[in-house]
Amino acid sequence: MKYLVFFGLIFLAACSKPNPETTKPEKKYHVVGYVAGWKNPQADQIPAEKLTHVNYAFADVKDGLVMHIDDNKERDSLNFLMLNQLKERNPDLKILVSIGGWTRSKGFSDAVLTSESIKKLTDSGVDFLIKYQLDGLDFDWEYPGLPGDNNPFRPEDKENFVSMLKSFRAALDSLGQLHGKHYLTTIASGGFRNYLEVNDMAEAQKYLDFVNIMAYDFYTAGDLVTGHHANLFPNGAKGRSAQTTVEEHMEFGVPAEKLVLGVPFYGRMWEKVTPVENGLFQTGNFKRGIPFTEIDELLGNPSFTRFWDEKAAAPYLYSAQDSVWITFEDQESMKAKMDFIKANGLAGAMFWELSEDQTGSLLQVIFEELNENNDQGK
Numbered sequence: 001m002k003y004l005v006f007f008g009l010i011f012l013a014a015c016s017k018p019n020p021e022t023t024k025p026e027k028k029y030h031v032v033g034y035v036a037g038w039k040n041p042q043a044d045q046i047p048a049e050k051l052t053h054v055n056y057a058f059a060d061v062k063d064g065l066v067m068h069i070d071d072n073k074e075r076d077s078l079n080f081l082m083l084n085q086l087k088e089r090n091p092d093l094k095i096l097v098s099i100g101g102w103t104r105s106k107g108f109s110d111a112v113l114t115s116e117s118i119k120k121l122t123d124s125g126v127d128f129l130i131k132y133q134l135d136g137l138d139f140d141w142e143y144p145g146l147p148g149d150n151n152p153f154r155p156e157d158k159e160n161f162v163s164m165l166k167s168f169r170a171a172l173d174s175l176g177q178l179h180g181k182h183y184l185t186t187i188a189s190g191g192f193r194n195y196l197e198v199n200d201m202a203e204a205q206k207y208l209d210f211v212n213i214m215a216y217d218f219y220t221a222g223d224l225v226t227g228h229h230a231n232l233f234p235n236g237a238k239g240r241s242a243q244t245t246v247e248e249h250m251e252f253g254v255p256a257e258k259l260v261l262g263v264p265f266y267g268r269m270w271e272k273v274t275p276v277e278n279g280l281f282q283t284g285n286f287k288r289g290i291p292f293t294e295i296d297e298l299l300g301n302p303s304f305t306r307f308w309d310e311k312a313a314a315p316y317l318y319s320a321q322d323s324v325w326i327t328f329e330d331q332e333s334m335k336a337k338m339d340f341i342k343a344n345g346l347a348g349a350m351f352w353e354l355s356e357d358q359t360g361s362l363l364q365v366i367f368e369e370l371n372e373n374n375d376q377g378k
Contacts, residue, residue, distance in 0.1 A: 096186065269324060
Protein backbone atom coordinates (compact mmCIF):
# COMPACT_ATOMS: atom_id res chain seq x y z
CA MET A 1 0.00 0.00 0.00
CA LYS A 2 2.78 2.42 0.91
CA TYR A 3 4.32 1.90 -2.54
CA LEU A 4 1.03 2.88 -4.20
CA VAL A 5 0.91 6.06 -2.09
CA PHE A 6 4.54 6.83 -2.93
CA PHE A 7 4.04 6.46 -6.69
CA GLY A 8 0.77 8.36 -6.44
CA LEU A 9 2.56 11.33 -4.86
CA ILE A 10 5.20 11.26 -7.60
CA PHE A 11 2.45 11.27 -10.24
CA LEU A 12 0.66 14.23 -8.63
CA ALA A 13 3.92 16.18 -8.32
CA ALA A 14 4.68 15.59 -11.99
CA CYS A 15 1.20 16.71 -13.02
CA SER A 16 1.42 19.87 -10.94
CA LYS A 17 4.59 21.14 -12.62
CA PRO A 18 3.95 23.94 -15.13
CA ASN A 19 4.51 22.97 -18.75
CA PRO A 20 7.08 25.40 -20.20
CA GLU A 21 5.37 25.08 -23.58
CA THR A 22 1.99 26.26 -22.24
CA THR A 23 2.97 28.62 -19.41
CA LYS A 24 3.31 32.23 -20.56
CA PRO A 25 6.14 34.25 -19.03
CA GLU A 26 5.05 37.35 -17.14
CA LYS A 27 5.07 40.32 -19.52
CA LYS A 28 7.37 43.16 -18.55
CA TYR A 29 5.90 46.48 -19.60
CA HIS A 30 8.00 49.53 -20.35
CA VAL A 31 7.53 52.59 -18.18
CA VAL A 32 9.40 55.34 -20.03
CA GLY A 33 9.77 58.69 -18.29
CA TYR A 34 11.09 61.87 -19.88
CA VAL A 35 13.25 64.00 -17.59
CA ALA A 36 13.87 67.62 -18.62
CA GLY A 37 17.49 68.63 -18.12
CA TRP A 38 16.68 72.33 -17.80
CA LYS A 39 14.49 71.65 -14.75
CA ASN A 40 17.52 70.61 -12.66
CA PRO A 41 16.35 67.10 -11.77
CA GLN A 42 17.55 65.66 -8.47
CA ALA A 43 18.14 61.99 -7.74
CA ASP A 44 15.79 61.96 -4.76
CA GLN A 45 13.00 63.34 -6.98
CA ILE A 46 13.25 60.50 -9.51
CA PRO A 47 11.40 57.28 -8.52
CA ALA A 48 13.86 55.01 -10.31
CA GLU A 49 12.23 51.87 -8.94
CA LYS A 50 9.02 52.68 -10.84
CA LEU A 51 10.71 53.31 -14.20
CA THR A 52 12.24 51.02 -16.79
CA HIS A 53 13.66 53.79 -19.01
CA VAL A 54 14.63 57.42 -18.52
CA ASN A 55 14.73 59.64 -21.62
CA TYR A 56 16.85 62.69 -20.90
CA ALA A 57 15.66 65.76 -22.80
CA PHE A 58 17.36 66.99 -24.90
CA ALA A 59 20.43 66.79 -27.09
CA ASP A 60 20.68 68.94 -30.22
CA VAL A 61 21.46 68.27 -33.87
CA LYS A 62 23.66 71.12 -35.02
CA ASP A 63 26.07 71.34 -37.93
CA GLY A 64 25.28 67.70 -38.67
CA LEU A 65 26.34 66.50 -35.22
CA VAL A 66 24.68 65.29 -32.04
CA MET A 67 25.76 67.73 -29.35
CA HIS A 68 24.67 69.54 -26.21
CA ILE A 69 22.17 72.36 -26.52
CA ASP A 70 23.93 75.73 -26.45
CA ASP A 71 26.24 75.96 -23.41
CA ASN A 72 24.62 73.16 -21.40
CA LYS A 73 27.48 70.66 -21.55
CA GLU A 74 28.44 70.96 -17.89
CA ARG A 75 24.85 70.74 -16.69
CA ASP A 76 24.09 67.75 -18.90
CA SER A 77 27.28 65.98 -17.87
CA LEU A 78 26.35 66.23 -14.19
CA ASN A 79 22.80 65.12 -14.93
CA PHE A 80 23.98 62.04 -16.83
CA LEU A 81 26.25 61.15 -13.92
CA MET A 82 23.30 61.48 -11.53
CA LEU A 83 21.00 59.43 -13.76
CA ASN A 84 23.49 56.59 -14.05
CA GLN A 85 23.79 56.51 -10.26
CA LEU A 86 20.08 55.69 -10.13
CA LYS A 87 21.05 52.19 -11.27
CA GLU A 88 22.23 51.54 -7.72
CA ARG A 89 18.51 51.62 -6.82
CA ASN A 90 17.29 49.96 -10.00
CA PRO A 91 20.01 47.93 -11.79
CA ASP A 92 17.70 47.28 -14.75
CA LEU A 93 17.04 50.97 -15.43
CA LYS A 94 18.01 52.16 -18.92
CA ILE A 95 19.22 55.72 -19.52
CA LEU A 96 18.78 57.26 -22.98
CA VAL A 97 19.30 60.72 -24.37
CA SER A 98 16.45 62.11 -26.43
CA ILE A 99 17.76 63.94 -29.48
CA GLY A 100 15.70 66.78 -30.91
CA GLY A 101 12.34 67.78 -29.47
CA TRP A 102 9.92 70.44 -30.67
CA THR A 103 12.44 73.30 -30.71
CA ARG A 104 15.58 71.31 -31.51
CA SER A 105 14.62 69.38 -34.65
CA LYS A 106 15.83 71.99 -37.11
CA GLY A 107 19.09 70.20 -37.92
CA PHE A 108 17.77 66.74 -38.78
CA SER A 109 16.74 67.12 -42.40
CA ASP A 110 20.10 68.53 -43.50
CA ALA A 111 22.02 66.09 -41.31
CA VAL A 112 20.55 63.03 -43.07
CA LEU A 113 20.62 64.34 -46.63
CA THR A 114 23.50 62.15 -47.85
CA SER A 115 25.11 58.87 -46.85
CA GLU A 116 28.20 60.81 -45.77
CA SER A 117 26.20 63.16 -43.57
CA ILE A 118 24.30 60.24 -42.03
CA LYS A 119 27.59 58.58 -41.12
CA LYS A 120 28.82 61.84 -39.59
CA LEU A 121 25.65 62.15 -37.51
CA THR A 122 25.81 58.48 -36.50
CA ASP A 123 29.43 58.67 -35.39
CA SER A 124 28.72 61.74 -33.27
CA GLY A 125 25.66 60.12 -31.67
CA VAL A 126 27.56 56.96 -30.79
CA ASP A 127 30.43 59.04 -29.37
CA PHE A 128 27.89 60.92 -27.23
CA LEU A 129 26.45 57.63 -25.98
CA ILE A 130 29.86 56.21 -25.11
CA LYS A 131 31.03 59.38 -23.37
CA TYR A 132 28.06 59.45 -21.00
CA GLN A 133 27.69 55.67 -20.61
CA LEU A 134 24.16 55.66 -21.96
CA ASP A 135 22.03 52.63 -22.80
CA GLY A 136 20.54 53.97 -25.98
CA LEU A 137 19.40 56.86 -28.16
CA ASP A 138 15.87 58.21 -28.51
CA PHE A 139 15.20 60.19 -31.70
CA ASP A 140 12.62 62.93 -31.26
CA TRP A 141 12.57 64.42 -34.76
CA GLU A 142 9.44 66.58 -34.94
CA TYR A 143 8.86 65.77 -37.77
CA PRO A 144 10.38 64.06 -40.82
CA GLY A 145 8.64 65.37 -43.93
CA LEU A 146 6.77 68.09 -42.01
CA PRO A 147 7.69 71.62 -40.85
CA GLY A 148 7.05 71.19 -37.13
CA ASP A 149 8.44 74.33 -35.46
CA ASN A 150 9.23 76.01 -38.81
CA ASN A 151 11.96 73.44 -39.47
CA PRO A 152 13.69 72.67 -42.76
CA PHE A 153 11.98 69.64 -44.31
CA ARG A 154 11.82 67.89 -47.67
CA PRO A 155 10.10 64.87 -49.27
CA GLU A 156 13.39 62.97 -49.07
CA ASP A 157 13.06 62.95 -45.28
CA LYS A 158 10.87 59.86 -45.63
CA GLU A 159 13.68 57.73 -47.02
CA ASN A 160 16.47 59.51 -45.16
CA PHE A 161 14.77 59.02 -41.79
CA VAL A 162 14.83 55.27 -42.32
CA SER A 163 18.44 55.40 -43.53
CA MET A 164 19.41 57.31 -40.38
CA LEU A 165 17.77 54.74 -38.11
CA LYS A 166 19.36 51.89 -40.04
CA SER A 167 22.78 53.51 -39.71
CA PHE A 168 22.45 54.02 -35.96
CA ARG A 169 21.13 50.49 -35.47
CA ALA A 170 24.11 48.99 -37.30
CA ALA A 171 26.61 51.14 -35.38
CA LEU A 172 25.08 50.34 -32.00
CA ASP A 173 24.92 46.64 -32.83
CA SER A 174 28.66 46.71 -33.58
CA LEU A 175 29.32 48.57 -30.33
CA GLY A 176 27.11 46.11 -28.49
CA GLN A 177 29.16 43.18 -29.75
CA LEU A 178 32.25 44.79 -28.24
CA HIS A 179 30.57 45.52 -24.91
CA GLY A 180 28.39 42.43 -24.69
CA LYS A 181 25.10 44.37 -24.41
CA HIS A 182 22.22 45.59 -26.50
CA TYR A 183 21.98 49.34 -27.04
CA LEU A 184 18.51 50.75 -27.60
CA THR A 185 17.14 52.84 -30.44
CA THR A 186 13.69 54.38 -29.99
CA ILE A 187 11.71 57.30 -31.39
CA ALA A 188 8.98 59.67 -30.29
CA SER A 189 6.36 59.49 -33.04
CA GLY A 190 3.63 61.96 -33.88
CA GLY A 191 0.14 61.16 -32.63
CA PHE A 192 -1.55 62.23 -35.87
CA ARG A 193 -2.20 60.51 -39.18
CA ASN A 194 -0.31 62.92 -41.44
CA TYR A 195 2.94 61.99 -39.66
CA LEU A 196 2.38 58.37 -40.66
CA GLU A 197 1.37 59.24 -44.21
CA VAL A 198 4.61 61.11 -44.99
CA ASN A 199 6.87 58.49 -43.41
CA ASP A 200 7.61 54.79 -43.84
CA MET A 201 6.96 53.47 -40.36
CA ALA A 202 6.73 49.86 -41.50
CA GLU A 203 10.38 50.06 -42.55
CA ALA A 204 11.52 52.41 -39.78
CA GLN A 205 10.27 50.16 -36.99
CA LYS A 206 12.61 47.36 -38.12
CA TYR A 207 15.51 49.36 -36.67
CA LEU A 208 13.77 50.37 -33.44
CA ASP A 209 13.29 48.60 -30.14
CA PHE A 210 10.04 50.45 -29.61
CA VAL A 211 8.05 53.51 -30.67
CA ASN A 212 6.82 56.09 -28.13
CA ILE A 213 3.59 57.62 -29.48
CA MET A 214 3.03 61.22 -28.40
CA ALA A 215 -0.70 60.62 -27.90
CA TYR A 216 -1.42 64.06 -26.53
CA ASP A 217 -1.79 67.72 -27.61
CA PHE A 218 -4.87 66.80 -29.65
CA TYR A 219 -6.22 70.23 -28.67
CA THR A 220 -3.65 72.93 -28.00
CA ALA A 221 -2.68 76.59 -28.32
CA GLY A 222 -3.96 77.00 -31.86
CA ASP A 223 -7.49 75.89 -31.04
CA LEU A 224 -10.25 78.44 -30.47
CA VAL A 225 -12.55 75.68 -29.19
CA THR A 226 -11.96 73.60 -26.07
CA GLY A 227 -11.37 69.86 -26.33
CA HIS A 228 -9.60 66.91 -24.73
CA HIS A 229 -5.88 66.96 -25.41
CA ALA A 230 -5.23 63.30 -24.52
CA ASN A 231 -8.54 61.43 -24.56
CA LEU A 232 -8.44 57.64 -24.77
CA PHE A 233 -11.40 57.29 -27.14
CA PRO A 234 -12.58 59.71 -29.86
CA ASN A 235 -15.14 62.39 -29.08
CA GLY A 236 -15.40 65.76 -30.77
CA ALA A 237 -15.01 67.20 -34.24
CA LYS A 238 -11.34 66.27 -34.62
CA GLY A 239 -11.91 62.56 -34.02
CA ARG A 240 -8.47 62.16 -32.50
CA SER A 241 -7.66 59.93 -29.55
CA ALA A 242 -5.07 57.60 -28.08
CA GLN A 243 -7.00 54.64 -29.47
CA THR A 244 -7.10 56.19 -32.94
CA THR A 245 -3.39 56.89 -33.15
CA VAL A 246 -2.47 53.42 -31.86
CA GLU A 247 -4.70 51.83 -34.48
CA GLU A 248 -3.22 54.09 -37.16
CA HIS A 249 0.34 53.17 -36.19
CA MET A 250 -0.59 49.50 -36.53
CA GLU A 251 -2.30 50.22 -39.87
CA PHE A 252 0.95 51.77 -41.11
CA GLY A 253 3.04 48.76 -40.11
CA VAL A 254 4.17 49.09 -36.50
CA PRO A 255 3.34 45.94 -34.51
CA ALA A 256 1.45 46.39 -31.24
CA GLU A 257 4.27 44.86 -29.22
CA LYS A 258 6.54 47.75 -30.26
CA LEU A 259 4.10 50.53 -29.41
CA VAL A 260 4.47 52.53 -26.18
CA LEU A 261 1.53 54.79 -25.42
CA GLY A 262 2.53 58.32 -24.46
CA VAL A 263 0.52 60.08 -21.73
CA PRO A 264 0.81 63.67 -20.45
CA PHE A 265 1.58 64.74 -16.91
CA TYR A 266 0.15 68.18 -17.77
CA GLY A 267 -3.08 69.73 -18.98
CA ARG A 268 -4.16 72.74 -21.02
CA MET A 269 -6.26 75.73 -19.99
CA TRP A 270 -8.74 77.97 -21.84
CA GLU A 271 -10.31 81.20 -20.57
CA LYS A 272 -13.61 83.01 -21.38
CA VAL A 273 -15.36 79.69 -21.95
CA THR A 274 -19.18 79.67 -21.86
CA PRO A 275 -20.93 77.29 -19.41
CA VAL A 276 -22.72 75.31 -22.17
CA GLU A 277 -21.88 71.60 -21.67
CA ASN A 278 -19.72 72.74 -18.75
CA GLY A 279 -17.32 74.27 -21.24
CA LEU A 280 -16.62 71.15 -23.32
CA PHE A 281 -16.23 71.88 -27.08
CA GLN A 282 -17.00 75.57 -26.54
CA THR A 283 -15.23 78.67 -27.86
CA GLY A 284 -12.57 80.16 -25.65
CA ASN A 285 -9.12 81.70 -25.51
CA PHE A 286 -6.22 79.33 -24.98
CA LYS A 287 -4.27 80.42 -21.91
CA ARG A 288 -1.41 78.00 -21.20
CA GLY A 289 -0.21 74.52 -20.41
CA ILE A 290 -0.63 73.57 -16.77
CA PRO A 291 1.25 70.88 -14.79
CA PHE A 292 -0.76 68.19 -13.01
CA THR A 293 0.72 69.38 -9.70
CA GLU A 294 -1.22 72.63 -10.14
CA ILE A 295 -4.31 70.84 -11.44
CA ASP A 296 -4.31 68.64 -8.35
CA GLU A 297 -4.57 71.77 -6.22
CA LEU A 298 -7.45 73.07 -8.34
CA LEU A 299 -9.33 69.82 -7.76
CA GLY A 300 -9.67 70.98 -4.17
CA ASN A 301 -10.78 74.48 -5.18
CA PRO A 302 -14.56 74.87 -4.66
CA SER A 303 -14.88 77.14 -7.70
CA PHE A 304 -13.80 74.27 -9.99
CA THR A 305 -15.83 71.15 -10.74
CA ARG A 306 -14.43 67.96 -12.24
CA PHE A 307 -16.46 66.34 -15.01
CA TRP A 308 -16.04 62.97 -16.71
CA ASP A 309 -16.64 62.41 -20.43
CA GLU A 310 -17.73 58.77 -20.59
CA LYS A 311 -17.41 58.56 -24.37
CA ALA A 312 -13.83 59.90 -24.40
CA ALA A 313 -12.80 58.31 -21.06
CA ALA A 314 -11.35 61.69 -20.13
CA PRO A 315 -11.84 64.20 -17.30
CA TYR A 316 -12.05 67.98 -17.47
CA LEU A 317 -12.34 70.87 -15.04
CA TYR A 318 -14.60 73.88 -15.33
CA SER A 319 -15.06 77.01 -13.25
CA ALA A 320 -18.32 78.77 -14.09
CA GLN A 321 -17.24 81.55 -11.76
CA ASP A 322 -14.04 82.28 -13.70
CA SER A 323 -15.08 80.82 -17.12
CA VAL A 324 -11.92 78.68 -17.07
CA TRP A 325 -11.82 75.21 -18.67
CA ILE A 326 -8.99 72.66 -18.32
CA THR A 327 -8.30 69.37 -20.10
CA PHE A 328 -6.04 66.99 -18.20
CA GLU A 329 -5.17 63.43 -17.22
CA ASP A 330 -6.01 62.03 -13.79
CA GLN A 331 -5.88 58.72 -11.95
CA GLU A 332 -9.15 57.46 -13.45
CA SER A 333 -8.22 58.21 -17.05
CA MET A 334 -4.72 56.88 -16.48
CA LYS A 335 -6.05 53.55 -15.25
CA ALA A 336 -8.29 53.33 -18.32
CA LYS A 337 -5.23 53.82 -20.53
CA MET A 338 -3.23 51.18 -18.70
CA ASP A 339 -6.15 48.76 -19.19
CA PHE A 340 -6.10 49.68 -22.88
CA ILE A 341 -2.35 48.97 -23.08
CA LYS A 342 -2.81 45.52 -21.56
CA ALA A 343 -5.91 44.65 -23.58
CA ASN A 344 -4.22 45.54 -26.87
CA GLY A 345 -0.82 43.95 -26.30
CA LEU A 346 1.14 47.21 -26.32
CA ALA A 347 4.68 47.49 -24.97
CA GLY A 348 3.96 49.93 -22.15
CA ALA A 349 3.57 53.60 -21.30
CA MET A 350 5.65 56.74 -21.78
CA PHE A 351 5.04 60.09 -20.14
CA TRP A 352 6.06 63.70 -20.56
CA GLU A 353 7.41 64.88 -18.15
CA LEU A 354 8.37 63.74 -14.66
CA SER A 355 8.48 67.10 -12.85
CA GLU A 356 4.97 68.02 -14.07
CA ASP A 357 3.45 65.73 -11.44
CA GLN A 358 5.15 66.26 -8.10
CA THR A 359 2.35 64.39 -6.32
CA GLY A 360 3.60 61.16 -7.90
CA SER A 361 0.03 59.92 -8.22
CA LEU A 362 -0.07 59.52 -12.01
CA LEU A 363 3.14 57.49 -12.14
CA GLN A 364 1.87 55.41 -9.23
CA VAL A 365 -1.17 54.38 -11.27
CA ILE A 366 1.04 53.48 -14.25
CA PHE A 367 3.38 51.46 -12.06
CA GLU A 368 0.70 49.59 -10.16
CA GLU A 369 -1.43 48.78 -13.21
CA LEU A 370 1.46 47.58 -15.37
CA ASN A 371 2.95 45.53 -12.57
CA GLU A 372 -0.23 44.20 -10.98
CA ASN A 373 0.75 40.54 -11.44
CA ASN A 374 4.37 41.01 -10.43
CA ASP A 375 5.73 40.92 -6.88
CA GLN A 376 7.26 44.38 -7.32
CA GLY A 377 3.87 45.90 -7.99
CA LYS A 378 2.26 44.61 -4.80
